Amino acid sequence: MAKESAYKEVRGSPDGSYAKLPMYCHILEKNNLGTLTFIETDNDGHFMYFFMALGPSIRGFLSSIRRVICVDGTFLKSKYRGTLLVATCQDANRQIYPLAWGIVDSENNDSWTWFFQKLRQITDDTDELVFISDRATSISNGFNSVYLNAHHGHCIWHLQTNLKSKFPRIDIVPLFRATAQAYSLAKFEINMQALCSLHEKIREYLEEEVGVEYWSRAHFNGIRYNIMTTNNAESLNSLLRSAREFSILALIEYIREKMQSWFHDRRIDAEKCTSYLTPLMEEKMYDRYNESKGFEVKALSPDEMQVSDKMKSFIVNLERGTCTCKEFDLDQFPCAHAIAVVRDVGDNCYRFCSPFYSTSYWKQAYSEYIYPLSNEVDWEIPDSVRSRKVIRPLTRRGSGRPPKKRKQSAGEVCKSRKCSRCLKTGHNRITCTDRVPLNERHE
Structure with a gap:
C-alpha cells in the first residue's frame, strides 16, 4: 500500500489515468500532426483497448522502411494488469523502428483483430507487406480476418524452442536454423534431409503441423529480408520492463519520451553519415x-x-x-x-x-521531430473530449505480489551464471562466499 501510494504521487492515480486518457490523446495528436490514437470502451465506459501510432513514425514508415512488421505482446504489471502490444520494423541501418503500440485486456482473438484493424489504417493491405510473429493462434486469427493480401511468417526462435521441447535429446538447433535461413530451395532440401535424419517425426511436425511456408525463407511467399525472428519486438518489451508497472498514462508518456529520444539520437547519427549506404x-x-x-x-x-x-x-x-x-x-x-x-x-x-x-532513407525515417506535451494546466480541451467518460477496466490485479518475470516457454532454458572461482552456478566470482583456496591467497 505504501508503494502504491508513492507511485500515485509520482505517476498519478491508476484510476485517474483512464479518465485523463482522452485529453492526453487530444493534446498528443495536436502537438504531433498525423498521430493516430483510438480508445475503445464498453457500453458503460469501461476501458477495453488503446492504440497509438505517432505521426512522425507513420510517415517515416511509409517513406523509408521495408514492409516487414514484427508484432508481439507482453503482460503489464500495473494495478489493472492488461497486455502491451507492439508493432515494430527495421530502419535502413537495421535498427529497431517502433511503429504502433496497443494496450488490451489480454492476447485473444478480439484484441488482436482490433489492433490489426487500427494498424491497417497505416499499412494498407498489399502483397509487399509481411508480418512476423510467434505461433499464437490469436495473432493468426486476427491477422487472417483483417489482412487478405499481406503475408504472415513465424519467428524461428519460438519454433526452435518448441523443437527443443519435442525432441529434447537431440542437438537440433544448428541444423534447424541453417534450414530455416537457407535462401535457395536446393540448400533448403540438403539441410532439411540432414535435419529430419535426426528423428523420424521432425518432418511431420515442421511440414504438416507448422507449415514449411511459415518458417522457411526459401519457401516464404513474400520477402522477409533478414528478419527471421521477432527479436525487434522482444527487445522493446525488455526495454519497457520497469515501465510496465506504471499506470496507463505514465506508460504511454514513457513510450513517447523514449521515441522522442530515439528519433533525436538517430537523426544526429544519420546526419553524420556521408556514405551512400548506412x-x-x-x-x-x-x-x-x-x-x-x-x-x-x-x-x-x-x-x-x-x-x-x-x-x-x-x-x-x-x-x-x-x-x-x-x-x-x-x-x-x-x-x-x-x-x-x-x-x-x-x-x-x-x-x-x-x-x-541507403543513408538518404535512414535520414528521411528520422527527419521529423516528436514533440512533448505541454503542462497539463495549459491544455485547451474541447468540451466533446473533456466530457468523454473512460473508466478503469473491469479486470484488476489479484491478491499477492504480481509476477515480475516472464514465464519461460516449453523447452526454453535460462542460463545461470557460473563462478570462475568455485565453479558453482548461481553467482559470480565477486559475490562468491566460499573459502579462498590457499594458492589464491598468495597471488
Whole structure:
C-alpha cells in the first residue's frame, strides 16, 4: 500500500489515468500532426483497448522502411494488469523502428483483430507487406480476418524452442536454423534431409503441423529480408520492463519520451553519415566485395553472367536483380556473385542496392521531430473530449505480489551464471562466499 501510494504521487492515480486518457490523446495528436490514437470502451465506459501510432513514425514508415512488421505482446504489471502490444520494423541501418503500440485486456482473438484493424489504417493491405510473429493462434486469427493480401511468417526462435521441447535429446538447433535461413530451395532440401535424419517425426511436425511456408525463407511467399525472428519486438518489451508497472498514462508518456529520444539520437547519427549506404550495410558491402575477388565471371547472354567459385557456379542477372543463390533476390542487396559481375562489367555496386538500405532513407525515417506535451494546466480541451467518460477496466490485479518475470516457454532454458572461482552456478566470482583456496591467497 505504501508503494502504491508513492507511485500515485509520482505517476498519478491508476484510476485517474483512464479518465485523463482522452485529453492526453487530444493534446498528443495536436502537438504531433498525423498521430493516430483510438480508445475503445464498453457500453458503460469501461476501458477495453488503446492504440497509438505517432505521426512522425507513420510517415517515416511509409517513406523509408521495408514492409516487414514484427508484432508481439507482453503482460503489464500495473494495478489493472492488461497486455502491451507492439508493432515494430527495421530502419535502413537495421535498427529497431517502433511503429504502433496497443494496450488490451489480454492476447485473444478480439484484441488482436482490433489492433490489426487500427494498424491497417497505416499499412494498407498489399502483397509487399509481411508480418512476423510467434505461433499464437490469436495473432493468426486476427491477422487472417483483417489482412487478405499481406503475408504472415513465424519467428524461428519460438519454433526452435518448441523443437527443443519435442525432441529434447537431440542437438537440433544448428541444423534447424541453417534450414530455416537457407535462401535457395536446393540448400533448403540438403539441410532439411540432414535435419529430419535426426528423428523420424521432425518432418511431420515442421511440414504438416507448422507449415514449411511459415518458417522457411526459401519457401516464404513474400520477402522477409533478414528478419527471421521477432527479436525487434522482444527487445522493446525488455526495454519497457520497469515501465510496465506504471499506470496507463505514465506508460504511454514513457513510450513517447523514449521515441522522442530515439528519433533525436538517430537523426544526429544519420546526419553524420556521408556514405551512400548506412554504416552497417556499408560494412556488409565491403565484406562481400572482398569475398567476390576470387570469383571467375563468364558471359552467358547479354543479360546473364556465370560466376564460378572453386566448387559451384551461379547465374546472375543484374537488371532483374537475381542470382541462383537467391540472396540477391530475397535481400534486395547484391550478393558476392552479383558484386563479382558488377566489378567485371565496370558498373557501380550501389546501383543494385534497394534504396531502403541507403543513408538518404535512414535520414528521411528520422527527419521529423516528436514533440512533448505541454503542462497539463495549459491544455485547451474541447468540451466533446473533456466530457468523454473512460473508466478503469473491469479486470484488476489479484491478491499477492504480481509476477515480475516472464514465464519461460516449453523447452526454453535460462542460463545461470557460473563462478570462475568455485565453479558453482548461481553467482559470480565477486559475490562468491566460499573459502579462498590457499594458492589464491598468495597471488
